[in-house]
Amino acid sequence: MAFFRSGLLWAIMFLTIYGVWAATSTSDTIIKPCNDSLDRNFCISSLSKSPGALQADLAQLSIIAVHLCIEEVKPVYDFIVHLRERNPNVSGLTDCVELLEDTKDELHDSESKLRRLSDANFNEYVADVMTCLSAGETNQDTCVTGLQETHASQTLLSAVKAKTDYLSLLIGDALVVVNKIADQGHI
């Protein structure tokens, strides 16, 4: 009985430790760039949760990070198109739709260049991707500033800002990964 009880205790302890390990499991490849992120913990947890990220090298991680942004940009874009249809008098929303279209293109362009990254095109492609992601990160701020200038309602402004800030945070995290690839100097 005593043995059974202590066996059970061990099992509970093991499962608890395993649970904590599984929840915080990450890799140095993820931590290193995320150390430069605006929100380190968000960066580590969002990247670590992505399929394949724990085993990924830096180049593979950059594709995973950009892919997360691509999954996020579509619902944000659809949301803003829908808002514009319901608020035709808020002129800033038309600019926002165009800016989000730019972000979408910049993200797809980045993903395709990262997938084709090689020693031969390294400097050119890494520089292009950094430019695209920086632009993609700022487009959302431009959208929000534009809405403020056209005196959009506070409700509308906060709704847009919540979604676009989240997207920009993800893009910023993709950028810190690409910056590490640039530091590394090769793939």
Ligand SMILES: *[C@@H]1O[C@H](CO)[C@@H](O)[C@H](O)[C@H]1NC(C)=O
């Ligand atoms: C990340 O930053 C922490 C604390 O700032 C530091 O201890 C750690 O060594 C860094 N990790 C990597 C992989 O650079």
Ligand SMILES: *[C@@H]1O[C@H](CO)[C@@H](O)[C@H](O)[C@H]1NC(C)=O
């Ligand atoms: C747009 O119209 C709504 C009501 O239809 C109004 O509440 C809002 O203030 C208007 N916004 C602008 C920027 O004119």
